[in-house]
Amino acid sequence: METSGLQSVSSAGNSTCAAGAAADMESSGRMAKKESSFTGWLQRVRRTGEYSDVIVRVGSAEFHLHMLPLLNASSYFRELPQTCSCASSAAGSPDSILPSVPIIDIPDLPGGAEGFSAAADFCYLVKPTFTLQNVAEIRAAAEYLGMADLLESTKKFLYVNVFSHWRFSAAFLQQYKRLNSPVDEYIESRCLKVIVLACTKAFSETKYLSAPMPLASSVATGATWQSSPSQALTEVMVRIVSLPDIYVSEVIDSLVEMQVNLNLKCRQGRNVRSWLDSVLTDECTTDKARCWMVLCLSRLLLKGAPTSRPWLELSSQYWCSLLEHLDGLMAPADEVMRNRLVPVKKLLEHRIGASLSEIDDYLHGYKFGPETLLALVVHFMKEGDPNDETVEEIAEEVDGFIWNYSGSISISTDVFISLVKAFPPQARRSHDSLYGAIEKLFIRNNNYTPEEKQSLWRLIDRSKLSPAEYERALNNPGFLCQPHILESVLQQHSEELAKVPYSDGRNLRHIMQKVINASLKLLEENSRRSKEILELQKQYAALLGGKICPSSDSCYNSPDMFRKDGIHSFMLGEDTEEASSEISEAHTVSTL
Structure with missing residues (x-):
C-alpha cells in the first residue's frame, strides 16, 4: 500500500513538472515566434543597437539606430542631405576595421533626449508610454521630426487627459515647463480655452454670492464640509489665480473681453463682502493669488460698469469691498504686481469717490488707508454732489x-x-x-x-x-502756544477784565494771573524762536496800551494799560500793587 502511495505521489510530481516544462516551452515558442516576426526583430535591434547604421546625437545623448525605420516614419530624416559627418562604429579606434557609421547631430531638438527616445521607439513600432510629464516633450520632438502618426497619438492623449476638463487643464499648466516650441502655443491655448469656458459658465450659473456655510447635516455629524451657491465659481477662480502669472493674465484678459461681471449677483446676494473675505482669506493661499483675484474682479467690474454716474448703480458694497482689499494688498505686492494694481485702484477711487454720497453702507465700515480715503474725498468734492x-x-x-x-x-x-x-x-x-x-x-x-x-x-x-x-x-502747552490762540485768550481775559468793577481787586488779580500764565506758557514753548517771541511781545504791547513796562518802572506810570468802552485808566486799590508787581515780573521774563 505504501509503495502504491509513493508511486502515485511520484507520478503526480512528474506530471506537474511535465506541465511546467510544457508551459515554458510554449512561452519560449511564443517569444521565438515574436522574435522571428519583423516587428519583433525591429524592437529587438532597437533595444540592442545591433546592426546600427547611423548614430543620432541629441545634446549629450547618443542613439545607435537604423536609417530604414527613421526614413519610413520621419520626414526630417528623409529630407536630410546625403553628406553628413561620420565616425567609426568601433568607438573611434584607429585600428578598427569596421565600416564607418554616419553621425547626425540635432543639438537643439525641442523635447530633448527624452522626447527623441520616445519618437525613435515609435519608428521601431514601439508604442510610447505617454504621461503628463513627457507628452509635451514627445509632441515637440514629433513635430520637429515630421512624424504625423506620433503627433496624432499625442493629440488623442492630450484631449482625453488634459483638455477634457478644466481641472485637468489647470493642473497641467501648473506644472508645465515651456519648451520654446510651437507645442507651447498648441497646449497652452487649448488649456486656457477650456479654463475660460468653465469660468464663464460658473459666472453665469452663480445665482448669488455668499460665504460658505456648514450644512445642517454636517453640523449634526460634526463634519466640516461646507457649501454655498457660489462654490463652483469660487473653486474655478481660486485655481485660476494660483496659476503662473503668464496664464492668469491671459485668462483675465479673455474674461474682460467677454464682459463677464458679477454685479447682478452682488445685488441679489447682498453678501459680497463676506464672500470676498472668505475667498481671499481662506481660499487663496498666497498674496500673489489674492492680488490676482482682486485684480480680476475689479477689471471685470470696471469693464461692465456704467460710463456715467451713478457708477455704483447695483452694489456699492461690491465696489468698496474690492477697493478695501486692493488697498490692503498694495504693501505685500511686488513691484510688477503693484504696477498692475495701481491703475485699477485709481479707477476704483475715481468711480467710488464721485458717488460717495450714494453708497449703501456707512463709509467708516471699510478699512481704507489714509491715502485712499483722501483720494475718495477729493473725487467727491470735485465730481460728486457735495x-x-x-x-x-x-x-x-x-x-x-x-x-x-x-x-x-x-x-x-x-x-x-x-x-x-x-x-x-x-x-x-x-x-x-x-x-x-x-x-x-x-x-x-x-x-x-x-x-x-x-x-x-x-x-x-x-x-x-x-x-x-x-x-x-x-x-x-502745545495747543496754547499758538499765537492766534494766545491772542484770543488774552482778548477774552481783557474783555473779562473790563467788566470787573475797579473795586473788586481779587477778581482783577485772578484774571490778570490768567493772562500772565498764558503768556509765560507761550514764551516757554517758543523761547528758541526769536521771531515769534518778538511778534508776541508786539501783541502784549497792543493789549497793554502800546507799551511794555520795563521791569524798573512802575506800572502806575505806564499810559493806559487797558482801553475799553472809554475807560483809559483805573485804580486797583489795596490789591493793585500786588497785581502790578506780577505784571512787571511777566515783562521782565519777556525781555529775557
Missing part, C-alpha cells in the same frame, strides 16, 4: 477715520492736514474729534517737529470745541 447735508455727513465719517488712524495707523502730516482741509470750514460743527485725534498722534509718536505740531494744532477752531474740551485744550 450739498451741505452730504458734505457734513461725509466729513463726520472722515473724522472717524482720522480718529482711528491716530491710534493705530501711520499717517503723514500732509495727508492728515489734507483730509481736514478737503472740506469747507462749515462742514464740521464740532472739532472735538479732531482735537482728540491730534492728541493721540502726539502721544503715539514723539518724532514730530515743532513746525509739524504747530501746523496740526492750527487745524483746530477753538470756537468749535465744546466748553469742556476747550478748557482741557487750554491746559495743553
Whole structure:
C-alpha cells in the first residue's frame, strides 16, 4: 500500500513538472515566434543597437539606430542631405576595421533626449508610454521630426487627459515647463480655452454670492464640509489665480473681453463682502493669488460698469469691498504686481469717490488707508454732489477715520492736514474729534517737529470745541502756544477784565494771573524762536496800551494799560500793587 502511495505521489510530481516544462516551452515558442516576426526583430535591434547604421546625437545623448525605420516614419530624416559627418562604429579606434557609421547631430531638438527616445521607439513600432510629464516633450520632438502618426497619438492623449476638463487643464499648466516650441502655443491655448469656458459658465450659473456655510447635516455629524451657491465659481477662480502669472493674465484678459461681471449677483446676494473675505482669506493661499483675484474682479467690474454716474448703480458694497482689499494688498505686492494694481485702484477711487454720497453702507465700515480715503474725498468734492447735508455727513465719517488712524495707523502730516482741509470750514460743527485725534498722534509718536505740531494744532477752531474740551485744550502747552490762540485768550481775559468793577481787586488779580500764565506758557514753548517771541511781545504791547513796562518802572506810570468802552485808566486799590508787581515780573521774563 505504501509503495502504491509513493508511486502515485511520484507520478503526480512528474506530471506537474511535465506541465511546467510544457508551459515554458510554449512561452519560449511564443517569444521565438515574436522574435522571428519583423516587428519583433525591429524592437529587438532597437533595444540592442545591433546592426546600427547611423548614430543620432541629441545634446549629450547618443542613439545607435537604423536609417530604414527613421526614413519610413520621419520626414526630417528623409529630407536630410546625403553628406553628413561620420565616425567609426568601433568607438573611434584607429585600428578598427569596421565600416564607418554616419553621425547626425540635432543639438537643439525641442523635447530633448527624452522626447527623441520616445519618437525613435515609435519608428521601431514601439508604442510610447505617454504621461503628463513627457507628452509635451514627445509632441515637440514629433513635430520637429515630421512624424504625423506620433503627433496624432499625442493629440488623442492630450484631449482625453488634459483638455477634457478644466481641472485637468489647470493642473497641467501648473506644472508645465515651456519648451520654446510651437507645442507651447498648441497646449497652452487649448488649456486656457477650456479654463475660460468653465469660468464663464460658473459666472453665469452663480445665482448669488455668499460665504460658505456648514450644512445642517454636517453640523449634526460634526463634519466640516461646507457649501454655498457660489462654490463652483469660487473653486474655478481660486485655481485660476494660483496659476503662473503668464496664464492668469491671459485668462483675465479673455474674461474682460467677454464682459463677464458679477454685479447682478452682488445685488441679489447682498453678501459680497463676506464672500470676498472668505475667498481671499481662506481660499487663496498666497498674496500673489489674492492680488490676482482682486485684480480680476475689479477689471471685470470696471469693464461692465456704467460710463456715467451713478457708477455704483447695483452694489456699492461690491465696489468698496474690492477697493478695501486692493488697498490692503498694495504693501505685500511686488513691484510688477503693484504696477498692475495701481491703475485699477485709481479707477476704483475715481468711480467710488464721485458717488460717495450714494453708497449703501456707512463709509467708516471699510478699512481704507489714509491715502485712499483722501483720494475718495477729493473725487467727491470735485465730481460728486457735495450739498451741505452730504458734505457734513461725509466729513463726520472722515473724522472717524482720522480718529482711528491716530491710534493705530501711520499717517503723514500732509495727508492728515489734507483730509481736514478737503472740506469747507462749515462742514464740521464740532472739532472735538479732531482735537482728540491730534492728541493721540502726539502721544503715539514723539518724532514730530515743532513746525509739524504747530501746523496740526492750527487745524483746530477753538470756537468749535465744546466748553469742556476747550478748557482741557487750554491746559495743553502745545495747543496754547499758538499765537492766534494766545491772542484770543488774552482778548477774552481783557474783555473779562473790563467788566470787573475797579473795586473788586481779587477778581482783577485772578484774571490778570490768567493772562500772565498764558503768556509765560507761550514764551516757554517758543523761547528758541526769536521771531515769534518778538511778534508776541508786539501783541502784549497792543493789549497793554502800546507799551511794555520795563521791569524798573512802575506800572502806575505806564499810559493806559487797558482801553475799553472809554475807560483809559483805573485804580486797583489795596490789591493793585500786588497785581502790578506780577505784571512787571511777566515783562521782565519777556525781555529775557
